[in-house]
Amino acid sequence: MAHAHDSSSERPAILDKVRPAELPRPKLILNDRGFHWITDKVCGIVEEPTPLWWKVLFGVALFIASFTGLGLFYLVSTGTGTWGLRSPVGWGWAIVNFVFWVGIGHAGTLISAILCLLRQKWRTSINRAAEAMTIFAVMCAGIFPLFHVGRVWFGWWLFPLPNQNGIWPQFRSPLEWDVFAVSTYFTVSTLFWYMGMVPDLGAIRDRAKTWWRKAFYSVLALGWRGGNRQWSNFEMAYLLLAGLSTPLVLSVHTIVSFDFAVSNVPGWHTTIFPPYFVAGAIFSGFAMVLTLMLPLRAIYRLHDVINQYHIDNMCKIILATGTMVGYAYATEFFIAAYSGNAYEKFAFINRAFGQYAWAYWIMVSCNVITPQLFWFKKVRENHSLVWIICLFVNVGMWFERFVITCTSLANDYLPSSWGYYSPTIVDIFTFFGTFGFFSVLFLLFVRFLPLLPIAEVKMVAPQADPHAH
């Protein structure tokens, strides 16, 4: 074991003979920044006095979050009738918002887990913030099904506990699968996020000047010492969590799509739903990552660690997944036409030209047409435009869930039971407030926790290679 590895003999002799051309790789860290610069940059965000913009935004976010509080208080004290839900649409904004927020979260896990397994080094700069986004988005998502149960004090019936008559939940329902999928997703994402953060919390602890700061970060860092015996276990655990999160994230949105696909409603009962939902989730999630990271990059001058290469890659993923989503829309129409099923055909013609045609065409223009602009390098380099396109994608993906949920329910088999769903002010308040709730959590994260993974960014720096000379 001891002599098995000799770094100098690793290079095969043939390489010296043929002298292959060095492939130019895009730089992940610009301006040859050193290790100390990276530590200073990331820890500096936490250490600087609270900036004014943060205080203002935090106040605004708290105010917006209070709308959710108000909406939920009114709902619980009055009853679910205050939402726009009535026959035939029993799944209105509540499910739309749930799927929207869970979908947002998926990009975080894609970046932290799938790109880790694929050894995409550019993930390191955006990984931490994207994971935080995942966790906060899942928290926002959880609010809706929890309050949609109506009598929220019976929310514990969702969990594998017997009710007062000794009856357990039944596991044939996709909604029960959802409980397991989303709670597992939240737990595993949080563990992964925290574990990855421990060495960086140690870095902040080691620089702490004041007593309370030292105490706070010491507790969180658990006494991390950065010994290679620790790193060895850490890296193995990190890889394993990435390997576990990958099938997890794919399963979560698959199971969310089962909520629809397992039913017999025209337009829902299709096998394309799982892959189509997962692609849509990654699409919306990346749009949200860019929506958050572009302003943070500008505010904290992170241009050297989040450079054009990172933004290009994210834009290209949005382009790819947006095109997949567009392809899925087309496939749905084809299958409906090919199925020979009158209800299925009607469901899709009704989507595009029925009473919700306005929502359908907002969805198509935001999700299929706007991301096509990312084919152009000029567009990807214009960050204000990228940011605006990402907002369009977020809007479009919300409308996708609205179209799927409402068009199918409002016009199903019997024309006599058709209806038109519109939300009430309580629905609107509750949903609007979740953006505030999300922002409150995200702002706290930016202020108190390492925004970028310090150790991982250092690891991809060229000077981190022990064989570099």
Next chain:
Amino acid sequence: MNERNERIYGVACTFRKPADVFHAAEKVRDAGWTRWDVHTPFPIHGMDQAMGLPRSKVPRLTLLGGVTGFITGCLLTWYMNSFDYPLIVGGKPFWSPIFPFPVMYECTILFAAFGTFFGQFILNRLPHHHHPLFELPNFARVSDDTFMVVLEANDPKFHVDESRNFLQALGGQEITVIRD
């Protein structure tokens, strides 16, 4: 442990570059040390081999967690829907491995993640807030841009002066004796 080493935890020495500490680690390994470590701000690629460390044991705990999770998922759904309170749904069997598969799948992942997460901290002996290394003034720089080799006093090869000279020969910069 002999009299003289009683109050000493070990000897530490710093390096400025990953390559320097990497080659130093190879030499410490070849000299036959067993109780020592290399402290770095980030995991250095190939350092496990340079230190001669065996493969991490975390995967065993992951597997243990995963198997436990799968069995828990099976037992949970079987006990609740088929044994304790059999629920008739659509005249189908009370339990089969098919319909609750998503639940079993998620339980497998959840418990495997617990095994990995807690396994990593157990194997790394964390939390561990009071460690002699934290008393070292230049240890704070190890999470920034400094690399450190620590030879521990409970290694049979340890002797304060000899270890200090050994580290000096490896090209170490600041050499400090760590008191316990």
